[in-house]
Amino acid sequence: MEIISDVAQMRRMARAWRGQGKRIALVPTMGYFHDGHLSLMRYGREAADKLVVSLFVNPAQFGPNEDLARYPRDLERDAGMAREVGVDVLFTPPAEAMYPPGYQTYVSVEELSRPLCGASRPGHFKGVATVVLKLLNQVQPDTAIFGEKDYQQLQVIRRLAADLDVPVEIVGRPIVREADGLAMSSRNTYLSPEERASALCLFRAIRAARELVLSGARSRESVLEAVRGIITATPHTDIDYISLVHPDTLREVDTIDPEARLALAVRVGKTRLIDNTLLSESLLCCV
Secondary structure, three states: EEOOOOOOHHHHHHHHHOOOOEEEEEEEOOOOOOOOHHHHHHHHHHHEEEEEEEEEEEEEEEEEOOOOOOOOOOHHHHHHHHHHHHEEEEEEOOOOHHOOOOOOOOOOHHHOOOOOOOHHOHHHHHHHHHHHHHHHHHOOOOOEEEEEEHHHHHHHHHHHHHHHOOOEEEEEEOOOOOOOOEEEEEEHHHOOHHHHHHOHHHHHHHHHHHHHOOOOEEEEEHHHHHHHHHHHHOEEEEEEEEEEEEEOOOEEOEOOOOOOEEEEEEEEEEEEEEEEEHHHHHOOOOO
């Protein structure tokens, strides 16, 4: 595995691969890998001849009071994990290469960026869309792979690729959970033992919502009330949002159908966690 930080070198390598007729997969990440990241890499390893994993903690998607400075970083650890999966290139561009002096161009995906996380993190998805488009231009992948835990991000990127005619297949892969149901996230490392126990309320709430729907509930309010009750009864929690949305438009739905997606963001202590589920799907967890 090569570790490349130079953007021009990454472009040259991608051009050489494409000249050889190789199919390229890209997994964009902010590092501090866990099994969720590794599952995306394993999928990419099977889907293409060459696998690039980008590792870039993108300052443009963090707000002024968010956790950019303390976001977990460990390049040596991440490189070892990527090497074991069979990654060809770990692409680690520095911030000054991605946003050089005088940088002023950003990408905004208007409607899909407004609700959910976009409402409480203004500018976040402008930063996400911008850096992803830059990575797609730099690596020129045939396939780019994202996890469904960041579901709104996935939909924003799908819209970006479609609207701007980017010749790439955007693939979403299922959420990977801990054995007790907590969705894997690099930010889980922030949680104290007590907060880690409280964080399980997100999964309990999702499971309760699914059980209600499977038993025939179709009232939006009954499902949201059950979810809200579980979370508010749990210590160290503060709800950012709980929403039932259409999976493509992310608009709120009044009546639950098999396509409705439950999305929630909850602060546990100082850590903001997100989760979601398509209410008609089974949860991939042994609990």
